[in-house]
Amino acid sequence: MSDRVYGKTVNEFIAEAMSSSPTPGGGNVSAVVATLGASMVCMVANLTIGKKAYVEFEDQAKEQVAKLSEIIERLKKLTNDDMEAFDQYMAVFRMPKSTDEEKKARAEAMQAAAKNATNVPLDICKTCAEIVKEAAKLAPYGNKMAISDVGVGAMVAETALRSAMLSVDINLPSIKDQDFVAQVKAERARLFVEAEENKLLALADVKKRMG
Amino acid sequence: MSDRVYGKTVNEFIAEAMSSSPTPGGGNVSAVVATLGASMVCMVANLTIGKKAYVEFEDQAKEQVAKLSEIIERLKKLTNDDMEAFDQYMAVFRMPKSTDEEKKARAEAMQAAAKNATNVPLDICKTCAEIVKEAAKLAPYGNKMAISDVGVGAMVAETALRSAMLSVDINLPSIKDQDFVAQVKAERARLFVEAEENKLLALADVKKRMG
Numbered sequence: 001m002s003d004r005v006y007g008k009t010v011n012e013f014i015a016e017a018m019s020s021s022p023t024p025g026g027g028n029v030s031a032v033v034a035t036l037g038a039s040m041v042c043m044v045a046n047l048t049i050g051k052k053a054y055v056e057f058e059d060q061a062k063e064q065v066a067k068l069s070e071i072i073e074r075l076k077k078l079t080n081d082d083m084e085a086f087d088q089y090m091a092v093f094r095m096p097k098s099t100d101e102e103k104k105a106r107a108e109a110m111q112a113a114a115k116n117a118t119n120v121p122l123d124i125c126k127t128c129a130e131i132v133k134e135a136a137k138l139a140p141y142g143n144k145m146a147i148s149d150v151g152v153g154a155m156v157a158e159t160a161l162r163s164a165m166l167s168v169d170i171n172l173p174s175i176k177d178q179d180f181v182a183q184v185k186a187e188r189a190r191l192f193v194e195a196e197e198n199k200l201l202a203l204a205d206v207k208k209r210m211g
Numbered sequence: 212m213s214d215r216v217y218g219k220t221v222n223e224f225i226a227e228a229m230s231s232s233p234t235p236g237g238g239n240v241s242a243v244v245a246t247l248g249a250s251m252v253c254m255v256a257n258l259t260i261g262k263k264a265y266v267e268f269e270d271q272a273k274e275q276v277a278k279l280s281e282i283i284e285r286l287k288k289l290t291n292d293d294m295e296a297f298d299q300y301m302a303v304f305r306m307p308k309s310t311d312e313e314k315k316a317r318a319e320a321m322q323a324a325a326k327n328a329t330n331v332p333l334d335i336c337k338t339c340a341e342i343v344k345e346a347a348k349l350a351p352y353g354n355k356m357a358i359s360d361v362g363v364g365a366m367v368a369e370t371a372l373r374s375a376m377l378s379v380d381i382n383l384p385s386i387k388d389q390d391f392v393a394q395v396k397a398e399r400a401r402l403f404v405e406a407e408e409n410k411l412l413a414l415a416d417v418k419k420r421m422g
Contacts (some may be wrong), residue, residue, distance in 0.1 A: 017250035026363035039228035046231035152237035
């Protein structure tokens with residue numbers, strides 16, 4: 001069902017995103033932005049393979065292409081999961097709440113939906129952090145002719161992380177399970193720090209090799 | 212000819228971007244990322260129209276939708292211009308350079324191509340700064356239910372600006388016209404400062420209204 005996003009033309013996707021229809025929203029768009037960031041890092045890894053000047057990095061570049069291709073596929077699945085999590089949440093709001101039993105069932109479904117609508121964007125964030133890490137790995141050795149695109153990938157993926165995290169921030173206050181909340185908050189802080197550091201490392205190498 | 216990007220499915224565009232083919236590269240991808248950012252701001256403006264709670268902002272929201280729609284169309288054209296500027300640059304490298312006359316013609320064409328390959332991403336950057344400005348305008352009054360997506364738009368567009376500016380930074384050192392170089396550098400600094408300020412303003416309002 002990832003055709004809801006990736007099977008559309010870019011024109012169609014943008015037309016839907018800018019319209020008043022609630023999907024695609026910030027979570028999905030962040031995931032698509034992340035795939036674009038990953039694609040730039042992957043391109044530079046691809047441009048490093050089969051080149052005499054980079055023969056000593058051949059295996060490393062191939063590993064990075066494989067890893068980034070897997071990341072892109074994972075993001076496509078997460079984009080779809082994010083839309084489904086949104087649909088699930090909306091469905092819960094339409095559940096009946098006349099009897100006490102209905103109220104209880106609705107409240108429980110609401111908690112489950114809120115956790116799911118937190119976990120999916122958090123997984124998108126984790127994947128974004130992996131992209132920035134791949135960019136930091138590639139920046140010191142990737143094909144110099146296209147090295148600025150590693151910078152594009154690092155910046156775009158780090159922003160996708162910060163954007164997707166807004167979906168986490170929206171849903172977290174409605175979750176009652178405080179162990180879950182504490183875990184998410186710790187992971188949130190860790191991801192911001194890790195991605196920021198890797199972005200700065202990547203950009204430092206990119207600038208050095210551009211100049 | 213914007214079908215080279217926007218007429219493709221998102222899947223096809225990503226497959227091309229991650230491949231070793233030099234286009235689409237960082238410039239085009241930054242422009243697409245910017246359209247995604249603009250689409251999020253536009254969506255929230257659209258969600259503010261026709262709602263009782265926001266009736267006093269109706270005209271302002273409509274103006275913003277019109278402005279952002281125009282920005283998105285402009286970015287589509289700039290994406291195409293960026294690909295053409297790259298093609299033009301590559302064509303100059305293939306020009307003959309046997310005679311003095313050929314060398315002179317080639318050097319002149321190279322300077323023109325370098326200026327064009329600087330102006331187009333700079334125009335992309337200017338357009339990104341406009342998106343962030345629209346986000347800062349919308350953040351204080353846009354539909355609260357989707358206000359986090361204004362934050363997504365502001366962050367994504369500011370990063371698209373920084374990403375597209377790497378294309379400026381690559382081409383600027385090869386330009387001999389020092390007046391041109393000085394103007395671009397001044398504009399570069401101005402855009403970074405303006406977009407950063409507007410992003411922070413937008414995010415401050417978004418966080419306030421999310422909590």
